Amino acid sequence: MDSVTQAALGAALGGAIAGRVLGRKALLGGALLGTLPDLDVLIDYGSAVADFTLHRGFSHSLLVLLPFSALLAWALQRWRPVMSFRHWWLFCGATLMTHPMLDAFTTYGTQLWWPLGDPVALNSVFIIDPLYTLPLLAAIALFLWRPARPRALVTGLVLSTGYLGWSLMAQQLVNERVTPTLAELGAEDAPRLVQPMPLTTLLWRVTVMDGDRRLELVTGLLDGDAPLHVETFPTRPELAAAAQRLPEGQRLAWFTRNFLDYTIIEGQLAATDVRLGVPGAHPFTFVLAKHQDGQWQPAISSRHETPTPDRRLLGTLWQRLTGEQPVLCLATLQAQPDAESCS
Template sequence: MDSVTQIALGASIAGAVAGPRLGRSALAIGAALGTLPDMDVLIDYGSAVANFTQHRGFSHSLFVLAPLAIILAWALWRWKPQLSLGRWLTLTGLVLLTHPLLDSFTTYGTQIFWPFGPPVAISSIFIIDPAYTLPLLAGCLFFLIRPPARTAVTMGLLLSTLYLGWTVAAKQIVTERVTPALADAGLEQPSLLVQPMPFNTILWRATAITDTEQVEIVTGFLDGDRPLNLEYFARDPALAESVAELPETRRLEWFTNGFLSYQRRDQQVTATDIRLGLPGAHPFTFILAEGRGEQLAPVISTRTPRPSVKPEMLSLLWSRLTGEAPTLCLASLSIPAPEQTCS
């Protein structure tokens, strides 16, 4: 999740655990601990792919954060002994461990079991979701105005947790909605990713991939019985095979669970993470190799500039979310005219 959310979550937990004893300083301590795992963004691992796939790695591992919580609890107890060592351990443990657990509900991929196993990406909540964050911020605001406001921060935590549970249920409902449509289109067992569209859990995006094609569906809870619109994008298995043995390609395939699109741009071969962003506005594209024809040479990966997003994108999303617009074409990031379909 975004930094504001992680700060608010950490502050809320600290306020609930230690607010009556520490007052407003509990929020500051919780906020600092809540953002600590994300300090790994300051590390340069040597290439764009390494930086991308190592983020949310060791610093988000439960096997690293659990012992770190013990060390920090002891240090904080020595600093502020008015809180018992057991209470400090409850605070540090809950704040540090909930950070990666919350991140694992997003699509990016969180290595909570590092160095064992693949990243975890439940993909039920967008990286920024006001419906999750606002109850936490409200509880913290009440605490700042009238500390310790333990009931307020506890209610904020309860509401945000219930909302997180709703996201998992909503994803299952959408998955059951799109699966028959994909089967009717001849995709009975594709690799399938279902995730919410930006900033909400009312409108969802389903991405199905095979070796040769990518199919996108946008559907929402306000669509009623409207038929699903399937949008098709070609995939190039030969190009994917040409770079399949490169170490950075294998790393990307592992991290994204195969949700990559390979393109040739002039003399460069690129791989795009199609899980994040939207077609035409995917933020993570990496240059993996250079050369003409089949004479490709691996390069130290670099990331291409992030594509610009149309200023009217928020209004388009709102129109589609509310059901005012029956279709959103992802290829052009536009709403087709009545009686028209996505080309």
């Protein structure tokens, strides 16, 4: 999630746990600890793919943060023995470990069990979602006004956590809605990603990697029985095979669970993470190799600049969400009155 949300979550937790003892300082301490795991973005791992796939790694691992929070609690208890070690540990552990746990609800991928296992991505919340963040900010404002009553912080945390539960329910509803259509297309068993569109859990994007084609569709919880519009994007299996022979190509495929689109850009083999953003506005494209002497020669990966999303995209999403325009064409990022208008 974004830094403001992580700071708000840490501040709300810090105040709820230690507000009666530390007062407003609990908010500041919680906010600082709540954003601490993201400082790994300052580390240069040597290549664009390494930076991309190692972010949310060791600094987001519960196996690292749990003992680190105990060590930090021990130091704080010795410095300020106003709370017991257990109380300090609860303060440090909760504000630190809820950061990666919240990140795991997004699509990027969070290595909760680094160095073990695969990244965890529940894909049920967009990286910026005001309906999650606003209850926390409102609760913090109330606590700053009346610091002797941390109950507002607990209420804010309950509301924001309930919203996460709602996001998982909405995701399941969308998953069930699209399954019959995908079955008609013979793609019901293909790898599927169901995730919310920007800033909402009422409008969802479904991406299916089905052999030499990628299926994309947008559906909303307010659509009723409206038919689903499926768009097909071709893939390049031969380029995928070439990328899979490269160490960084393998790393990228592991991190994204093969939700990648491969292209050739100025004689270079490039891979785009199709999970993030939307078609035409995917933010992460990586150059993996150069074509020399009839072969793909590995190169230190670099990030290819992608077009900035049109500022009118939010208006387009609003038109689709409200039903003003019932179809969103992902190929052009335009809302249309019917599916035929997309072609």
